[in-house]
Structure formats: structure tokens, C-alpha cells
Amino acid sequence: xxxxxxxxxxxxxxxxxxxxxxxxxxxxxxxxxxxxxxxxxxxxxxxxxxxxxxxxxxxxxxxxxxxxxxxxxxxxxxxxxxxxxxxxxxxxxxxxxxxxxxxxxxxxxxxxxxxxxxxxxxxxxxxxxxxxxxxxxxxxxxxxxxxxxxxxxxxxxxxxxxxxxxxxxxxxxxxxxxxxxxxxxxxxxx
Numbered sequence: 668x669x670x671x672x673x674x675x676x677x678x679x680x681x682x683x684x685x686x687x688x689x690x691x692x693x694x695x696x697x698x699x700x701x702x703x704x705x706x707x708x709x710x711x712x713x714x715x716x717x718x719x720x721x722x723x724x725x726x727x728x729x730x731x732x733x734x735x736x737x738x739x740x741x742x743x744x745x746x747x748x749x750x751x752x753x754x755x756x757x758x759x760x761x762x763x764x765x766x767x768x769x770x771x772x773x774x775x776x777x778x779x780x781x782x783x784x785x786x787x788x789x790x791x792x793x794x795x796x797x798x799x800x801x802x803x804x805x806x807x808x809x810x811x812x813x814x815x816x817x818x819x820x821x822x823x824x825x826x827x828x829x830x831x832x833x834x835x836x837x838x839x840x841x842x843x844x845x846x847x848x849x850x851x852x853x854x855x856x857x
Contacts (some may be wrong), residue, residue, distance in 0.1 A: 677814040693722040693729070699833045702840060704801035706817060706831070709804065713818050716827075721849035723781035724832025728843050730756065730780055732798075732836035733787070741793060749839070752776065777845060783830070785847030790816055792840040803840035816844055 673765040687818060707717050731752065738753035747762040750773045754760035758780050763770035777783035790813045792803035815821040819828070832847035 678799055681833070683831070693725045694724065695720075696772060696835065698800050698835045699725075699729075702803060702835055702842070703831070704830050705800055705804045706842065709808070711819060714819060718828045718831040718844070719848065721783070721830035721832050721845060722851050723783040723849050724777055724787060724830050724843040724845055725834065726781040727777050727783070727787060728789075728832040728841050729836070730797030730834075731776070731841050732820075732834040732839040735791070735793075735841075736837040741795075749793060749841075750789055758807070758838045772789075777832075779845065780831075781851060783845060783847065785830075785845050787843045787845050788816060788834075789844075790842050794838055796838075798838055798840040800835065803835070807842075816842075 671691065687829055703720065710717065730770060734753050734756055735749055738755055739747075739749060739751065741749075745762070746764050748765060750761075750763035751771075752758055752761040752772075758770065761769060761776075763769055763773050766803075774786040776789075777785070777787035790807055792798055792806050794802055815823045817825055826846060828844045828846065829848040832843040833846075834841045834843075
């Protein structure tokens with residue numbers, strides 16, 4: 668009887684694995700999960716559909732915020748904006764210029780890094796005191812260039828987002844949108 672009770676107590680305190688998320692899963696940090704939830708609440712307030720979480724786009728987003736934090740000089744950007752990628756990772760370096768001449772390099776990153784089959788479209792946020800989900804979303808909502816991606820307006824009005832990836836790290840937050848469903852869609856685990 669005592670042995671059965673000990674086994675039951677151990678079973679109750681063992682971590683539960685998510686059957687829908689295979690080993691090597693991509694998880695969101697609490698701040699990334701908060702950003703995902705805030706974006707979905709914002710979309711819901713506009714009577715828009717929830718965008719399914721994408722582990723592949725999140726892999727790209729998480730890699731990008733870390734690359735930006737380690738390698739992007741916000742004050743001396745040499746005409747490269749935060750959609751740029753350094754040459755210090757397992758990806759092709761990319762200088763995304765204000766004229767969008769090299770946009771394809773950014774759009775291809777989900778294929779190159781995450782194995783996602785479609786183009787990816789990114790919005791980025793920077794705060795010198797640290798990026799937060801709430802501040803990032805508020806900044807994007809006020810931006811004529813970023814809010815349309817969040818709410819499918821303007822040139823994005825005929826687009827249906829079928830995948831979203833989130834990354835928040837130190838002073839950066841990025842969100843990647845995709846028009847192709849991610850067959851490896853996972854629950855955004857904590």
C-alpha cells in the first residue's frame with residue numbers, strides 16, 4: 668500500500684509532455700507567449716481570425732532577435748535596417764535597405780533557417796530599455812508601415828496569414844507572418 672502511494676505521488680509531480688509537440692520543440696518564452704496572445708486579442712477586436720502558431724517561423728524569429736541583439740548596431744546601421752541579418756550565424760548575411768531593394772533576402776529567411784516553404788514577412792521593434800510584448804504591439808499599432816500586417820489592411824488586405832512566429836529578446840521583438848500553413852504547427856508551449 669505504501670509503495671503504491673509513493674508511486675502515485677511521484678506520478679502526480681512528474682512533468683507532463685505535450686503529445687502535439689515533438690522532441691526539439693520550439694517554445695515561446697513567457698514574453699513571447701504574451702505577445703502572441705496580445706496580437707490575437709488585437710485581431711479579435713477587429714473581427715479577424717486567429718493566426719496559427721508556427722514553430723518554423725518562431726525558429727526564425729528567435730534566431731533573428733538574438734542576431735540583432737548581438738550584432739546590429741542601431742546607431743550606426745550603414746543604411747541597413749533591423750530586417751538585416753549579420754554574417755555571424757548559419758544563414759546568409761543580408762543588408763535590408765530603406766528602398767527595399769534587398770527584401771527578397773529577408774523574405775527567404777524562413778526557408779533558409781526554418782524550413783518553412785513560403786515567404787516570411789517581418790515586423791521588428793526596438794527599445795533601448797528592453798523590448799516588451801505590450802510596448803512592441805503598441806508601437807506597431809501606431810505605425811503606418813507595421814499595423815497593416817497585424818490587421819490585414821492596405822496592401823495586406825487580401826492576404827490570409829496562415830502562420831505566425833514570435834521572437835522577443837533583450838531590446839528586440841519581431842513577428843514573422845506567412846501565407847503558407849506550417850504542417851509542423853505546435854502549441855506555443857510555455
